[in-house]
Amino acid sequence: MKDLTALRDEYQQLQATGLKLDLTRGKPAPAQLDLSNALLDLPGSAELKAADGTDIRNYGGLQGLAELRAIWGDVLGIPAGQLVTGGNSSLALMHDCVVAALLTGTTDGPAWAGQSIKFLCPAPGYDRHFAICERFGIEMITVPLTDDGPDLDEVRRHLADPQVKGMWCVPKYSNPTGISYSAETVAELAAMPAAAPDFRLFWDNAYAVHHLTDDEVEIADVLKLAANAGNPDRPFVFASTSKITLAGSGISFFGGSAANVKWLLGHLGKRTIGPDKVNELRHARFLPDADAVRAHMRRHREIIQPKFDAVLSILDEELGDEKGVTWTRPAGGYFISLDVPDGCARRVVELAAEAGVKLTPAGATFPYGDDPADRNIRLAPTFPTLDDVEAATRGLAVCVRLAVSERA
Amino acid sequence: MKDLTALRDEYQQLQATGLKLDLTRGKPAPAQLDLSNALLDLPGSAELKAADGTDIRNYGGLQGLAELRAIWGDVLGIPAGQLVTGGNSSLALMHDCVVAALLTGTTDGPAWAGQSIKFLCPAPGYDRHFAICERFGIEMITVPLTDDGPDLDEVRRHLADPQVKGMWCVPKYSNPTGISYSAETVAELAAMPAAAPDFRLFWDNAYAVHHLTDDEVEIADVLKLAANAGNPDRPFVFASTSKITLAGSGISFFGGSAANVKWLLGHLGKRTIGPDKVNELRHARFLPDADAVRAHMRRHREIIQPKFDAVLSILDEELGDEKGVTWTRPAGGYFISLDVPDGCARRVVELAAEAGVKLTPAGATFPYGDDPADRNIRLAPTFPTLDDVEAATRGLAVCVRLAVSERA
Numbered sequence: 001m002k003d004l005t006a007l008r009d010e011y012q013q014l015q016a017t018g019l020k021l022d023l024t025r026g027k028p029a030p031a032q033l034d035l036s037n038a039l040l041d042l043p044g045s046a047e048l049k050a051a052d053g054t055d056i057r058n059y060g061g062l063q064g065l066a067e068l069r070a071i072w073g074d075v076l077g078i079p080a081g082q083l084v085t086g087g088n089s090s091l092a093l094m095h096d097c098v099v100a101a102l103l104t105g106t107t108d109g110p111a112w113a114g115q116s117i118k119f120l121c122p123a124p125g126y127d128r129h130f131a132i133c134e135r136f137g138i139e140m141i142t143v144p145l146t147d148d149g150p151d152l153d154e155v156r157r158h159l160a161d162p163q164v165k166g167m168w169c170v171p172k173y174s175n176p177t178g179i180s181y182s183a184e185t186v187a188e189l190a191a192m193p194a195a196a197p198d199f200r201l202f203w204d205n206a207y208a209v210h211h212l213t214d215d216e217v218e219i220a221d222v223l224k225l226a227a228n229a230g231n232p233d234r235p236f237v238f239a240s241t242s243k244i245t246l247a248g249s250g251i252s253f254f255g256g257s258a259a260n261v262k263w264l265l266g267h268l269g270k271r272t273i274g275p276d277k278v279n280e281l282r283h284a285r286f287l288p289d290a291d292a293v294r295a296h297m298r299r300h301r302e303i304i305q306p307k308f309d310a311v312l313s314i315l316d317e318e319l320g321d322e323k324g325v326t327w328t329r330p331a332g333g334y335f336i337s338l339d340v341p342d343g344c345a346r347r348v349v350e351l352a353a354e355a356g357v358k359l360t361p362a363g364a365t366f367p368y369g370d371d372p373a374d375r376n377i378r379l380a381p382t383f384p385t386l387d388d389v390e391a392a393t394r395g396l397a398v399c400v401r402l403a404v405s406e407r408a
Numbered sequence: 409m410k411d412l413t414a415l416r417d418e419y420q421q422l423q424a425t426g427l428k429l430d431l432t433r434g435k436p437a438p439a440q441l442d443l444s445n446a447l448l449d450l451p452g453s454a455e456l457k458a459a460d461g462t463d464i465r466n467y468g469g470l471q472g473l474a475e476l477r478a479i480w481g482d483v484l485g486i487p488a489g490q491l492v493t494g495g496n497s498s499l500a501l502m503h504d505c506v507v508a509a510l511l512t513g514t515t516d517g518p519a520w521a522g523q524s525i526k527f528l529c530p531a532p533g534y535d536r537h538f539a540i541c542e543r544f545g546i547e548m549i550t551v552p553l554t555d556d557g558p559d560l561d562e563v564r565r566h567l568a569d570p571q572v573k574g575m576w577c578v579p580k581y582s583n584p585t586g587i588s589y590s591a592e593t594v595a596e597l598a599a600m601p602a603a604a605p606d607f608r609l610f611w612d613n614a615y616a617v618h619h620l621t622d623d624e625v626e627i628a629d630v631l632k633l634a635a636n637a638g639n640p641d642r643p644f645v646f647a648s649t650s651k652i653t654l655a656g657s658g659i660s661f662f663g664g665s666a667a668n669v670k671w672l673l674g675h676l677g678k679r680t681i682g683p684d685k686v687n688e689l690r691h692a693r694f695l696p697d698a699d700a701v702r703a704h705m706r707r708h709r710e711i712i713q714p715k716f717d718a719v720l721s722i723l724d725e726e727l728g729d730e731k732g733v734t735w736t737r738p739a740g741g742y743f744i745s746l747d748v749p750d751g752c753a754r755r756v757v758e759l760a761a762e763a764g765v766k767l768t769p770a771g772a773t774f775p776y777g778d779d780p781a782d783r784n785i786r787l788a789p790t791f792p793t794l795d796d797v798e799a800a801t802r803g804l805a806v807c808v809r810l811a812v813s814e815r816a
Contacts, residue, residue, distance in 0.1 A: 025467070030456075033465040037453040040686065045445040048438075057441040057654040059433070087495045089680040096679075099507050103521070103544055113511065113521050128678075135678045136511055246465040249686040270536075270543045271504075272497040278448065278657040279687070 007402045011351065014398050019356035021392040026175070026334035027383040028247050031303050035296065036245040042282040056277040062265055065280040068251065074290040076208055076239055077221055078255040084264055085275050086252035090240035093254050094202055095132050097236050100267040101165070101200070102136060107233045107259045109198025112138075112165055119202075120158055120167035122150040124337055124365035124376045126175040129168040129204070133367070138166075140367035145174065149181035152188050162195035166202055172219050173207035176337040176365055176378035178330025186220035191229035201226075201235045207333040208239055209297045212305050215331055223255060232257040241283060243334065244296065251275075251283050307381040307389045311336055314390060318397035325400060327379075336379040337365070338396075344403045345374045351399035357392045415810045419759065422806050427764035429800040434583070434742035435791040436655050439711050443704065444653040450690040464685040470673055473688040476659065482698040484616055484647055485629055486663040492672055493683050494660035498648035501662050502610055503540050505644050508675040509573070509608070510544060515641045515667045517606025520546075520573055527610075528566055528575035530558040532745055532773035532784045534583040537576040537612070541775070546574075548775035553582065557589035560596050570603035574610055580627050581615035584745040584773055584786035586738025594628035599637035609634075611645045615741040617705045618651060620713050623739055631663060640665040649691060651742065652704065659683075659691050715789040715797045719744055722798060726805035733808060735787075744787040745773070746804075752811045753782045759807035765800045 002010070043056075050056055051067045063069070064085025073080035086093040100106075102113040119133050122145040133140050141158055144151040149171070158164050169189070171181040181189075189201060203222055211217070226234045233256070241250035254264055287293050312329060315338070319325045324341035340348055345362035352359050360378040363371040379396075381389045410418070451464075458464055459475045471477070472493025481488035494501040508514075510521040527541050530553040541548050549566055552559045557579070566572050577597070579589040589597075597609060611630055619625070634642045641664070649658035662672055695701050720737060723746070727733045732749035748756055753770035760767050768786040771779040787804075789797045 027467055030463060030466075033456075033463065036465070037456075040451055040453040040455060041449060043448055045448040047448060048441075048445075055438060055441065057444070057656060058438075059435055059650070059655045061656070087680075088684045092680045099511070102511060103507070128681075131678050242467070246686060247467045248465060248469070248682050249684045270539050272495075272500045273536075274656050276496045276657045276684070276687070278654060279684070 002401070004405050007398070007405050010398050011355065011402050014355045014395050019391060019395055021356060021384060021388050021395070022358040023379050023381060023384065023392050024358050024360045025383070026243070026380045028243055029303060029383050032300055032382070033246060035299050036286065039245060039249070039282055039286050042285050043278065047281060047285070050277065050281060054277065056281045059273040061274045061277055062269055063261075064275055065277055065284065068280045068284045071284060071287065071289055072239070072253055075293050076205065076237070076253065076255060078223060078237065082223065082255055082258065082261055084254040084261055084268070085280060086254060087275060088242070088248060088250055088252065090204070090206065090238040090242070090252035091128055093252050094129070094204065094238055096267065096271070097202070097254070097264065098132055098136065098166070100264070101198070104267070106198040106200065107263050109196070116163055117165045118161065118163050120150070120155060120164060121367045122169065123367065124176050124378070125168060126170060126204070127364040127369070129202070130367045142367050145177060145179065147179050149179065149185035150189070152185060152192070155189065156192055159192060159194040159199065164194070165196050165198060166200045168202050168204065170204050170206060171222070172205055172217060173210055173330060173333030175206065175333065176335035178328045178333050178335060178337065180217045180219055183220040186222050187225050190222055190225035190231060190234065199234060203235045203237045205237060205239045206243070209293060210243060210300070210334065211297065211332045212301060212308055213331045217331060223257065227257065233260050236260065244293065245283060245286065249279065251280060304382045307386055308336065310386060310390050311379060311381045311393045314393040314397065318394065319400055322401060322404060325404070334380060334382055336381065338377040338379055339375050340377065340400055341404055341407065342373045342375050344400070344407055345371060345377050347403040347406065348377060348396070348399050351403055352396055355395055355399065357395045357399070359396070410809070412813050415806070415813050418806050419763065419810050422763045422803050427799060427803055429764060429792060429796050429803070430766040431787050431789060431792065431800050432766050432768045433791070434651070434788045436651055437711060437791050440708055440790070441654060443707050444694065447653060447657070447690055447694050450693050451686065455689060455693070458685065458689060462685065464689050467681040469682045469685055470677055472683055473685055473692065476688045476692045479692060479695065479697055480647070480661055483701050484613065484645070484661065484663060486631060486645065490631065490663055490666065490669055492662040492669055492676070493688060494662060495683060496650070496656060496658055496660065498612070498614065498646040498650070498660035499536055501660050502537070502612065502646055504675065504679070505610070505662070505672065506540055506544065506574070508672070509606070512675070514606040514608065515671050517604070524571055525573045526569065526571050528558070528563060528572060529775045530577065531775065532584050532786070533576060534578060534612070535772040535777070537610070538775045550775050553585060553587065555587050557587070557593035560593060563597065564600055567600060567602040567607065572602070573604050573606060574608045576610050576612065578612050578614060579630070580613055580625060581618055581738060581741030583614065583741065584743035586736045586741050586743060586745065588625045588627055591628040594630050595633050598630055598633035598639060598642065607642060609643045611643045613645060613647045614651070616647055617701060618708070618742065619705065619740045620709060620716055621739045625739060631665070635665065641668050644668065652701065653691060653694065657687065659688060712790045715794055716744065718794060718798050719787060719789045719801045722801040722805065726802065727808060730809060730812060733812070742788060742790055744789065746785040746787055747783050748785065748808055749812055749815065750781045750783050752808075752815055753779060753785050755811040755814065756785060756804070756807050759811055760804055763803055763807065765803045765807070767804070
């Protein structure tokens with residue numbers, strides 16, 4: 001290990017190179033978006049009707065076009081009748097489910113607003129989930145995330161509290177650690193007793209088809225398991241095409257029990273007269289079946305896997321011997337999760353920023369932006385070019401070594 | 409006037425013709441949607457960037473594309489910086505403003521949820537506005553709508569109540585009466601004292617450019633008048649392209665003070681990462697300036713004005729002598745409002761339904777679906793063909809005469 005002076009020199013040299021790089025957000029690269037440019041010409045002015053004769057240009061059709069729900073029901077393993085389409089953002093559907101529960105209650109409980117309610121937050125997790133809770137004053141309880149999913153003993157313990165009404169889950173290629181929930185974990189979450197009858201799993205299956213290796217993970221069917229366990233309304237499933245087609249112009253999906261679908265449609269029907277059916281037909285034409293989706297995702301993988309490989313091999317090379325520094329090797333999704341020695345994450349992010357490498361703020365992966373160990377850093381390698389990913393990761397490694405050395 | 413037996417015979421003949429017609433909703437006709445079919449090919453796969461270089465395909469850009477806001481700011485008379493774009497539904501923006509105020513408060517007041525709050529509802533009015541209030545338990549107070557807008561004495565009286573937090577307004581070519589607010593009315597609503605500092609005008613300018621005559625109505629600038637009166641945050645202005653381009657696939661707009669724009673973006677930013685910028689650029693290419701919008705709306709008028717004319721001339725002919733039956737002659741918008749003698753509206757709608765002419769449920773134009781005089785019926789002539797509009801109106805006239813005669 002180099003001494004502090006040598007590391008400071010190295011860091012100064014890094015600063016002198018004048019980097020301007022950004023590893024903050026999980027955005028597709030332009031080359032990935034190019035894969036879906038055909039959407040910009042679709043559906044074409046001859047395409048006015050859906051399969052059932054619906055004029056796609058007019059109002060209505062609250063649940064979404066049947067043919068699109070059939071395709072994505074197949075992809076997601078959810079019957080088309082249990083899917084509802086939304087606009088360009090599954091986050092908006094999650095937000096609106098929280099809002100509906102707050103203001104009008106769920107299928108099996110009164111309005112959450114006015115109650116003192118809590119959500120379980122496996123962490124490290126997704127900052128935008130936590131931001132919804134924070135905005136609406138929902139207390140967040142951190143639950144450790146293991147390699148198989150949330151710590152079930154902790155979850156079980158908290159579910160004895162009737163004020164625990166929800167839990168954020170990214171069950172597959174989790175943001176940011178990349179882990180997937182084991183079949184046992186899904187089964188337990190679907191079945192375990194909860195003091196609140198209106199407890200909900202906010203099941204954000206954001207990376208359902210976003211594989212990075214040939215070992216394509218399948219997760220257990222939470223809707224079926226919950227129904228079999230007598231908790232049919234427990235899971236709210238979410239997905240979207242944002243990281244499949246065009247990030248700002250995709251389709252989002254809600255999946256749930258028949259009762260939850262009816263509940264959500266009751267809410268959506270007061271908010272809007274229907275979704276953008278032209279964009280739905282556009283998507284149905286572009287990716288006409290589950291095989292087309294899978295083939296399309298392989299092309300995404302060809303673009304982003306080299307970036308993940310680059311980050312991992314540079315981390316191996318630069319930090320493999322650094323005590324207390326570990327990182328994940330995701331089999332899918334959009335992130336690598338880096339753990340540095342306790343108390344160092346904030347300093348690493350600060351050093352990186354001052355050297356022109358923008359990282360997600362330390363703490364962002366925890367409720368209230370507060371990583372109690374100040375240890376976790378989320379890396380998002382998809383958007384920058386391969387060269388920039390490499391330069392940013394080498395720069396990051398310098399910052400990690402210096403931060404660790406400063407604390408030693 | 410025919411006797412009851414003759415009218416019953418006439419009604420039976422009507423039933424025997426086996427009509428299946430629908431005058432219920434304000435939907436554009438297919439021929440109107442055809443005017444915008446070019447959108448189905450746009451923006452084209454060569455169009456990847458906005459004027460400022462933003463990749464329209466990726467995440468971000470919460471306020472909406474600057475070039476689209478410039479065009480529609482010009483159309484709506486609102487500075488582009490004070491506009492925010494939304495998805496395909498301005499109703500959703502209205503809903504979300506109510507939700508944000510309920511759960512987190514406004515720029516000048518705490519959360520409405522937990523308070524006992526009230527909205528003023530000029531009536532006859534738009535049922536979907538009222539449905540939002542009803543869903544969230546907001547008490548609705550009916551205010552009579554005159555030919556110049558809401559009865560200002562009534563509004564003034566109610567604004568002395570600090571629990572009155574909102575008021576629904578369709579200031580131009582009002583749904584369903586077609587009236588437009590006079591300049592004095594707008595100025596008064598912008599300036600009049602309100603006990604609640606967080607009182608909001610929900611200013612649904614749904615028919616801003618939807619003229620039916622050469623006398624194109626201009627309404628006063630509520631944002632400017634409110635700002636000048638020291639109430640800059642009072643108006644929330646809404647508009648959309650739903651009845652301009654494609655009804656299910658348009659763009660919605662929010663206009664407000666700088667503080668309200670910041671407030672709304674704070675809310676939207678927790679809900680989504682940005683709007684559908686591809687659809688925004690698509691719209692900016694299709695209708696590149698305010699003149700193009702105006703020319704486009706003249707083509708709409710060519711299609712729908714004959715339908716309005718047909719309804720009006722048949723009503724003149726068939727019901728001109730019927731005591732206590734009156735209707736509006738709108739200069740724009742999507743509706744004709746028919747008043748029948750007190751206590752007859754429900755019966756007219758029932759008779760029409762049994763003769764195969766579907767009308768908007770009687771009462772729908774009033775809060776809680778309850779027209780206390782049982783008098784008002786909303787007619788929506790845009791969607792059916794001209795022949796169907798004529799047949800439906802003649803059938804309606806038979807039903808009106810029979811219902812009136814039954815009660816006599």
